[in-house]
Each structure stands twice: as structure tokens, then as C-alpha cells.
Amino acid sequence: MKKLWLSLTIMLTVALLAGAAQADRTITIIRGYDDPFRISVVPFVWDGSGSEPSEMSTIIENNLERTGQFDALPRSDMRSWPTRSESMVFREWRLLNQDYVVIGRARPLDNGRVEVTYELYDPYAERRMIARTLTGDRSQWRQLAHRASDAIYEEITGVRGVFSTKIAYVAIEDTGSGRRHTLYVSDADGEQEQAVFEADLPIMSPAWSPDASQIAFVTFAPDGSSEVRILTLGDGTVRTAAQRQGAINSAPAFSPDGRRLAYTSSRDGAANIYVMELSSGQVQQITRHWAIDTEPDWVDDDTLIFTSGRSGRAQIYRINLGSDDVERLTFDGRYNARARASVTGDRIVMVHNDGDGYNIATMDLGSRILQVLTGNPQDEAPSLAPNDSMVVYATTQGGTSRLAWVSIDGMVENVMPSRFGNVREPAWSPFTY
Amino acid sequence: MSKFKLLQVMLVTGTLVIAGCSSAPTDDAGMAEDMDTTEETRTTGLMPLGEAEVAEAEAPEEEPAMAMPSVRVVYFEFDSFSLSSAARNVLDRHVAYLRENPEAVIVLEGHTDERGSAEYNLALGENRAKSVQDYMNLRGVENSQMYVTSFGEMNPAVAESNEAAWARNRRVELQYQD
Missing domain, CATH: 3.30.1330.60 (OmpA-like domain)
Structure with missing residues (x-):
């Protein structure tokens, strides 16, 4: 955890790109659940200068609402704004049909630090469920709000929250004379994006290391060869992991134990899957097929899934390392590609086409039932949240691609407005603490 | 038919490799020249006669390099x-x-x-x-x-x-x- 704060602090010092203009940042909630939890997040009181910490309650409210599982009461409909347990009147909240109430307060400490206290109440049971105090840097008030959201969400739903996690994605901006490609890391809600790598040539396929300290990605050498590089977020260093002139090296994925990197290479002719031992650089070829094999991901430390064109069209396959047994997993639809496995290894998400556009789909690896989650004509690059509750993906509508979220049951969908021209290939980070 | 053509091409390639640069124009070089000519003709037919083309036409001594x-x-x-x-x-x-x-x-x-x-x-x-x-x-x-x-x-x-x-x-x- 200490490591993450360090890397965050250093990332904050990376210069924000000019032109990352503050457009309309409101996330549009397209649909949600029929019977969400009713929650009131009372404005936090802040006894210091500036207004940021008092916006913490808004961030918590937005976080919870974006899951589709919560319906937040507008502040103007609240009858009072308590900030301490003494001023909580449970009956008042019951009259407003509120299942849960969050109150809080923040105060400045020395050395630019702040202390935030938040409490979660159940007005029907007249019970305090959480009372916690967090401290952090003044510049981290947003992270503090995400941390509080994680705890509130977990207390109510029993599922660990992912509001403190990160999303890496690639933005493509027209500069007039060409295109600029930037790898960004943002909060899970798309806010506070930081440019972590920039190139004139395309950037593709960001993938997080399991400790969230590194991002592997693909970019291109001046001669046009694609290569795999690894960025360390803490110090901003980038090293080349796989590269060969005249061949593609791409589609990186860290193993769950963090010691190996699966990737695609055409170094021996056709695009096949390889695994590299990161400490030694030793490479092992995993698949040997003349058709395209690419987009590996790890189900567990001994099992990979990947896309192959060996049946004539792209489909998802599974291979156990150390054996040559390849099993085809997808049979529904004419095209299934870019699968990502859940942390638990019991389901995958993928791009699916049954003749009616490219959608995001999920498949339970036990039952093998495939469920289509989105209905837009061109959805790509799904990535699962580390708690398996939501999928972030890129959707192209009206010629612009942007980030969108859908819940794993397909019930909730959000879209983030475009901020930098085209936004592609989001990768959801692992848990960061 | 296509197999025969392929064989022909391979034979020609083989010939070129063996003969190297010293040999006289082979069949294949001749074929390339033919293609070049048709290309030229077509270009001339499509384009209005400009000054450059007139100049080119007036200097026929050297065989034009293939464009x-x-x-x-x-x-x-x-x-x-x-x-x-x-x-x-x-x-x-x-x-x-x-x-x-x-x-x-x-x-x-x-x-x-x-x-x-x-x-x-x-x-x-x-x-x-x-x-x-x-x-x-x-x-x-x-x-x-x-x-x-x-x-x-x-x-x-x-x-x-x-x-x-x-x-x-x-x-x-x-x-x-x-």
C-alpha cells in the first residue's frame, strides 16, 4: 500500500498534458436496477479553506450511483444535514424511505494533510454500521473519498468495492499534422487522468502487473515493428521486453504470480503465443499453429486463454501450460476474441459478434453459457473489475470511441463522455491496497 | 496451368540466379520490358501531351528506365x-x-x-x-x-x-x- 501511494504521488508530478480540457465530465447512467438501495450521503462538513474536501460526499454519492445498485437522495430533499452521530434523527430518514445514511466531516492537519471521518447508518435498525477515520495528503482527497466508498459498498453489498482501483487506457488525438497517442492512468471513474507514456506511433494493449506497479503495453519502433514494453509507474522508466525487427510482438499479459509475461510474437513466422520469464528473459513458445494465435490472458498460473483463427474465424481457446492440449471454449457466434479472465478464473469476458455488430459478452467457464452484455454496434476491449462486478470497455458511436461500463449481469450501463478524441483499450487495474 | 506458370517463374528465377548479371536479357527481362511498354502506352494515352512529355519524346537516345x-x-x-x-x-x-x-x-x-x-x-x-x-x-x-x-x-x-x-x-x- 505504501508503494502505491508513492507511485500515485510521483504520477501526480507527471505533467498534465495541455489540451486535456475539462469537457462535460458527467457520466451518463443508461440503465440500472429496478429496486436499488436508497442512500443519503449528507454533505461532509469541512472546517478549513477551499471547497475540495466538502465535495467528498458528492464523489461517494456518484461512485455508489454508478454501480446501478444505489439511488442517492438529492441533498435538497434531505430535512437536515447531520455531521455527527448526536444529530442523527433516524425517524427523519425512515420517513424519507432511506435504507442507509452516510455522514462525515473533514479537518485540516499539519503539513497539508487532512483527516476525514465518515459514518454509515441503518435508520431502520437505528444502528451505526461503520465509523472510520482516514488521513491523507490534501491532494488525495479524491482517493480518500474512493476509499470511503469502498468500505461503504462492501459493508452494504458484501462485495469488495473497486472505487480505489485505476483504469489505464489509450487516447488518440488529432494534432492537425498527425495523431498523438497517449497512455493514461485514471481513477476507476475516469477522473484524475495522468499521462504516463506518449508516442507518435500507436500505443496498444495496456496490461497491469498483479501488484499494479507496472503496465505492459505495445508500441511501435520507427521501422514499424510492434514491440512489448513495460512501464514502471513509480519512477516512469520504460523497458523493452519483446522486440524483433520485421515481426510483431504484442498482446502482453502478466501472470497472476507476476513472474511471467504471456504475449504474441510472429518471430518464427505465424503469430503464436509465448511466455517470458521476466527475471531471466527466457522465452517459451506455447502455441504452434499457422493460423493467428493472439491475445493471451491467464486463467491461473498454469492456464492461458487466447484468440485463434484456426477454425477459420476468431474464437476463444484454452491451453494448459506444459501440455499441448488446446480446447476451444466458444461456439456461439461467428466471432469471439480478446477474452479476459476473471480474477477467480471462473468466467471470461470477450468481444462477440453473432452477425449483428461487435458486443461485449461473458461466459461462465463452468456452465459454458454465453451472455451478451451490450447492444451497441461496435464495442471492444472489455476488461473486468477486480471484484468481477463491472466490465469497462471501449464503445464507438458516431465515429468517436469512449469508455463505457456494464455490470457483469448486463443490468447496468454507464458511458463516459469523450474527453480526448478517441479513447481505446481500457484495462482495469487489480486491487491497489 | 497455374502450376506450369509457377514452374516457369521458378525456372526463370533459377536461371537468373545462376546466370547472374553477366547474361544477356532473358525471357523474363523481355517480359518485363513488354510490361513497361504497355504501361507507357497507357500513360501517354490517358494524359494530355504536356511539355515534359514532348521533351521526353525528343530525347530517345537512352532507353527509359522502368518507372x-x-x-x-x-x-x-x-x-x-x-x-x-x-x-x-x-x-x-x-x-x-x-x-x-x-x-x-x-x-x-x-x-x-x-x-x-x-x-x-x-x-x-x-x-x-x-x-x-x-x-x-x-x-x-x-x-x-x-x-x-x-x-x-x-x-x-x-x-x-x-x-x-x-x-x-x-x-x-x-x-x-x-
């Missing part, structure tokens, strides 16, 4: 890397040029349309470039003259989302190096 083919892109069907007959016609001119100019080096840059996953498309773009390489190599172009790269869907020729744009984006660009 670098002007069409430097071939197109593909969706999710395919097979060469159409139109693509092969374009490539035949590059074959002739590259054999005539063994010092010429060309980059074969594969591209796809935006549909489907970016990584799959990166590999598909490479397969398209390799199709072009294999075709030209089989007809006598040295592999050392050709470099294969792919940008997949990342560098569209037309940054739009419609059938016409997609058709223009599924391509291999043939880029001569200086």
Missing part, C-alpha cells in the same frame, strides 16, 4: 488475406520493377479496418503483408528487398466508420525506401 509503379496499395476482403486478381495485377508491376532494380527496398505495411479486436487485426495486417511478400518472392523478388510490418487497425487511411472507409482501410501499402 516506379504509381499504384502502391492493394486492398483486401474483410477478415481475409487472399490476394484478389486486381491486387495481383498491381503486384506484378512491382515484381517487374523490383527485379529490374535489385537495389530497391520496399516496406510492405499491412492494415485492417477497425472492426474486431486490435490485436487480432495487428496479426491479420501482418498476414496481409506476408501474402504480398510471398506472392512477390515466388515471382522472383528477393526477400532481402522486402520488409513486412503491420499496424493493424491503428492507422486507417480513412478515419470513418462505414463500408466505403473500411474497404479503403483493408490494405497493404507498398512503400519504397530511399
Whole structure:
């Protein structure tokens, strides 16, 4: 955890790109659940200068609402704004049909630090469920709000929250004379994006290391060869992991134990899957097929899934390392590609086409039932949240691609407005603490 | 029929390799000259006579060097890397040029349309470039003259989302190096 704060602090010092203009940042909630939890997040009181910490309650409210599982009461409909347990009147909240109430307060400490206290109440049971105090840097008030959201969400739903996690994605901006490609890391809600790598040539396929300290990605050498590089977020260093002139090296994925990197290479002719031992650089070829094999991901430390064109069209396959047994997993639809496995290894998400556009789909690896989650004509690059509750993906509508979220049951969908021209290939980070 | 042609090409290639540069024009060189002539004729027929052309026509002493083919892109069907007959016609001119100019080096840059996953498309773009390489190599172009790269869907020729744009984006660009 200490490591993450360090890397965050250093990332904050990376210069924000000019032109990352503050457009309309409101996330549009397209649909949600029929019977969400009713929650009131009372404005936090802040006894210091500036207004940021008092916006913490808004961030918590937005976080919870974006899951589709919560319906937040507008502040103007609240009858009072308590900030301490003494001023909580449970009956008042019951009259407003509120299942849960969050109150809080923040105060400045020395050395630019702040202390935030938040409490979660159940007005029907007249019970305090959480009372916690967090401290952090003044510049981290947003992270503090995400941390509080994680705890509130977990207390109510029993599922660990992912509001403190990160999303890496690639933005493509027209500069007039060409295109600029930037790898960004943002909060899970798309806010506070930081440019972590920039190139004139395309950037593709960001993938997080399991400790969230590194991002592997693909970019291109001046001669046009694609290569795999690894960025360390803490110090901003980038090293080349796989590269060969005249061949593609791409589609990186860290193993769950963090010691190996699966990737695609055409170094021996056709695009096949390889695994590299990161400490030694030793490479092992995993698949040997003349058709395209690419987009590996790890189900567990001994099992990979990947896309192959060996049946004539792209489909998802599974291979156990150390054996040559390849099993085809997808049979529904004419095209299934870019699968990502859940942390638990019991389901995958993928791009699916049954003749009616490219959608995001999920498949339970036990039952093998495939469920289509989105209905837009061109959805790509799904990535699962580390708690398996939501999928972030890129959707192209009206010629612009942007980030969108859908819940794993397909019930909730959000879209983030475009901020930098085209936004592609989001990768959801692992848990960061 | 096609097997016979292939054999012919391979034989010619073999001859060239054995004979090296010292030999007189072979059948194949003759074929290349023929192609060059037809190309010239067609160009002249299509273009109005400008000053440059008149000047060229007035200086007939040296045999004109074969012009670098002007069409430097071939197109593909969706999710395919097979060469159409139109693509092969374009490539035949590059074959002739590259054999005539063994010092010429060309980059074969594969591209796809935006549909489907970016990584799959990166590999598909490479397969398209390799199709072009294999075709030209089989007809006598040295592999050392050709470099294969792919940008997949990342560098569209037309940054739009419609059938016409997609058709223009599924391509291999043939880029001569200086």
C-alpha cells in the first residue's frame, strides 16, 4: 500500500498534458436496477479553506450511483444535514424511505494533510454500521473519498468495492499534422487522468502487473515493428521486453504470480503465443499453429486463454501450460476474441459478434453459457473489475470511441463522455491496497 | 496451368540466379520490358501531351528506365488475406520493377479496418503483408528487398466508420525506401 501511494504521488508530478480540457465530465447512467438501495450521503462538513474536501460526499454519492445498485437522495430533499452521530434523527430518514445514511466531516492537519471521518447508518435498525477515520495528503482527497466508498459498498453489498482501483487506457488525438497517442492512468471513474507514456506511433494493449506497479503495453519502433514494453509507474522508466525487427510482438499479459509475461510474437513466422520469464528473459513458445494465435490472458498460473483463427474465424481457446492440449471454449457466434479472465478464473469476458455488430459478452467457464452484455454496434476491449462486478470497455458511436461500463449481469450501463478524441483499450487495474 | 506458370517463374528465377548479371536479357527481362511498354502506352494515352512529355519524346537516345509503379496499395476482403486478381495485377508491376532494380527496398505495411479486436487485426495486417511478400518472392523478388510490418487497425487511411472507409482501410501499402 505504501508503494502505491508513492507511485500515485510521483504520477501526480507527471505533467498534465495541455489540451486535456475539462469537457462535460458527467457520466451518463443508461440503465440500472429496478429496486436499488436508497442512500443519503449528507454533505461532509469541512472546517478549513477551499471547497475540495466538502465535495467528498458528492464523489461517494456518484461512485455508489454508478454501480446501478444505489439511488442517492438529492441533498435538497434531505430535512437536515447531520455531521455527527448526536444529530442523527433516524425517524427523519425512515420517513424519507432511506435504507442507509452516510455522514462525515473533514479537518485540516499539519503539513497539508487532512483527516476525514465518515459514518454509515441503518435508520431502520437505528444502528451505526461503520465509523472510520482516514488521513491523507490534501491532494488525495479524491482517493480518500474512493476509499470511503469502498468500505461503504462492501459493508452494504458484501462485495469488495473497486472505487480505489485505476483504469489505464489509450487516447488518440488529432494534432492537425498527425495523431498523438497517449497512455493514461485514471481513477476507476475516469477522473484524475495522468499521462504516463506518449508516442507518435500507436500505443496498444495496456496490461497491469498483479501488484499494479507496472503496465505492459505495445508500441511501435520507427521501422514499424510492434514491440512489448513495460512501464514502471513509480519512477516512469520504460523497458523493452519483446522486440524483433520485421515481426510483431504484442498482446502482453502478466501472470497472476507476476513472474511471467504471456504475449504474441510472429518471430518464427505465424503469430503464436509465448511466455517470458521476466527475471531471466527466457522465452517459451506455447502455441504452434499457422493460423493467428493472439491475445493471451491467464486463467491461473498454469492456464492461458487466447484468440485463434484456426477454425477459420476468431474464437476463444484454452491451453494448459506444459501440455499441448488446446480446447476451444466458444461456439456461439461467428466471432469471439480478446477474452479476459476473471480474477477467480471462473468466467471470461470477450468481444462477440453473432452477425449483428461487435458486443461485449461473458461466459461462465463452468456452465459454458454465453451472455451478451451490450447492444451497441461496435464495442471492444472489455476488461473486468477486480471484484468481477463491472466490465469497462471501449464503445464507438458516431465515429468517436469512449469508455463505457456494464455490470457483469448486463443490468447496468454507464458511458463516459469523450474527453480526448478517441479513447481505446481500457484495462482495469487489480486491487491497489 | 497455374502450376506450369509457377514452374516457369521458378525456372526463370533459377536461371537468373545462376546466370547472374553477366547474361544477356532473358525471357523474363523481355517480359518485363513488354510490361513497361504497355504501361507507357497507357500513360501517354490517358494524359494530355504536356511539355515534359514532348521533351521526353525528343530525347530517345537512352532507353527509359522502368518507372516506379504509381499504384502502391492493394486492398483486401474483410477478415481475409487472399490476394484478389486486381491486387495481383498491381503486384506484378512491382515484381517487374523490383527485379529490374535489385537495389530497391520496399516496406510492405499491412492494415485492417477497425472492426474486431486490435490485436487480432495487428496479426491479420501482418498476414496481409506476408501474402504480398510471398506472392512477390515466388515471382522472383528477393526477400532481402522486402520488409513486412503491420499496424493493424491503428492507422486507417480513412478515419470513418462505414463500408466505403473500411474497404479503403483493408490494405497493404507498398512503400519504397530511399
